[in-house]
Amino acid sequence: xxxxxxxxxxxxxxxxxxxCARLIGCRTAAADLAQDVFVKAYASQxxxxxxxxxxTWVFRIAWNAxxxxxxxxxxxxxxxVRLVSSGLPPAEDMESRVADREAAxxxxxxxxxxxxxxxxxxxxxxxxxxxMARIFDTTPGSIGVMLNRARKEALAVAREEGIAP
Amino acid sequence: MNCVDVQxxxxxxxxxxxxxxxxxxxxxxxxxxxxxxxxxxxxxxxDGMLAALPRxxxxxxxxxxHRPEAPFPRRWMSRRPPGWVMAAGLLLAFGVVWxxxxxxxxxxxxxxxxxxxxxxxxxxxxxxxxxxxxxxDSQSGSVRVNGVGGGR
Numbered sequence: 001x002x003x004x005x006x007x008x009x010x011x012x013x014x015x016x017x018x019x020c021a022r023l024i025g026c027r028t029a030a031a032d033l034a035q036d037v038f039v040k041a042y043a044s045q046x047x048x049x050x051x052x053x054x055x056t057w058v059f060r061i062a063w064n065a066x067x068x069x070x071x072x073x074x075x076x077x078x079x080x081v082r083l084v085s086s087g088l089p090p091a092e093d094m095e096s097r098v099a100d101r102e103a104a105x106x107x108x109x110x111x112x113x114x115x116x117x118x119x120x121x122x123x124x125x126x127x128x129x130x131x132m133a134r135i136f137d138t139t140p141g142s143i144g145v146m147l148n149r150a151r152k153e154a155l156a157v158a159r160e161e162g163i164a165p
Numbered sequence: 166m167n168c169v170d171v172q173x174x175x176x177x178x179x180x181x182x183x184x185x186x187x188x189x190x191x192x193x194x195x196x197x198x199x200x201x202x203x204x205x206x207x208x209x210x211x212d213g214m215l216a217a218l219p220r221x222x223x224x225x226x227x228x229x230x231h232r233p234e235a236p237f238p239r240r241w242m243s244r245r246p247p248g249w250v251m252a253a254g255l256l257l258a259f260g261v262v263w264x265x266x267x268x269x270x271x272x273x274x275x276x277x278x279x280x281x282x283x284x285x286x287x288x289x290x291x292x293x294x295x296x297x298x299x300x301x302d303s304q305s306g307s308v309r310v311n312g313v314g315g316g317r
Contacts, residue, residue: 018220104214122180123216129182140182147176151208154215163214164207 005045008054009038015125016062022120023066023113024073033069037062052134059125060135063117070113103163110157115150122147166190171201175208 016037021030041058048057108116121127121135129140136143158164166174166187171194177183178191195202 015220100214101218104218107211107215108218119212119215123212124218124220129177129180144177144180144182145173147180148173151176151179151211154211155204155207158211158214159207164210165203 002045005042008041008058012055012058013038016058019059019062019117019120019125020066022108022124023063023117024069025109029069033065034062037065040065052131055125056127056131056134059121059127060137063121063135066117067113103158103161106161107154107157107163111150111153114146115153118143118147118150119154166194168194168198168201171195171198172204175205179205179208179212 013034017027017030017034020033020037021027024030024033037058040061044061048054052060108119111119118132118136121132127135129143132143133140136146138146155164171178171191174183174187174191178188183191195205
């Protein structure tokens with residue numbers, strides 16, 4: 001085990017777990033999936049060419065792992081997985097924030113996994129188009145088009161839910 | 166720039182990935198077009214809601230599963246075999262000792278405890294009959310009783 005890899009693991013593990021949890025909708029499965037992601041990353045260190053950042057490389061592995069997981073789940077259950085909030089009872093002064101959060105969770109729940117991944121990587125991880133293009137194995141221009149689609153999908157859901165202008 | 170062009174350039178615009186010339190043309194269009202303004206405001210609003218989501222709340226937990234976060238990937242640590250494998254091994258070891266004991270030697274103790282990793286296994290035998298195997302997991306503090314009979 002290299003010290004650099006341990007550092008990479010420490011720096012990214014929580015982010016990758018959260019990313020997987022958002023995508024697949026189950027924290028327990030996400031924790032296992034994140035472990036698999038790092039095991040795979042560790043085993044394939046030789047394949048890392050350095051063209052992207054290590055974080056981008058790990059998120060690419062994570063996206064592929066989540067997509068595989070969702071495909072398996074769809075086959076097994078014949079339905080999309082759930083994604084709901086943890087649902088702690090809100091304090092009164094937190095009500096609007098909690099309502100917003102629940103609304104945002106509902107939007108994520110209803111859009112496609114790919115759109116969810118795109119929006120999370122852009123809005124949560126702050127990845128640029130170049131980095132995202134490496135994750136999705138496409139061009140930065142296509143990422144713009146894919147993000148457009150994802151945003152329109154999210155906006156349509158938000159309007160249906162009555163939470164967007 | 167027309168409405169279709171604005172729709173296509175929406176994400177690069179919101180993400181700061183638009184060329185300066187296109188940015189200027191898009192903003193000129195937005196001043197004149199209320200429909201596109203509403204669309205972009207809507208997307209911005211949803212973006213804001215999604216960006217404000219805390220990372221830690223993604224997904225639901227499986228009921229009763231509160232495993233502490235491993236300090237390092239579990240597969241890189243020595244992996245403990247599943248409980249049933251350990252219990253089977255324990256039973257086998259117990260059986261060998263029982264069968265191989267010299268004639269006239271007293272039976273093994275009615276209860277034997279074996280510690281493996283974070284778990285302790287206690288096997289309860291009485292009068293040659295295996296009554297139960299209990300497992301205590303010191304990480305979760307849980308006790309699982311795997312009853313294996315009890316009848317004589």
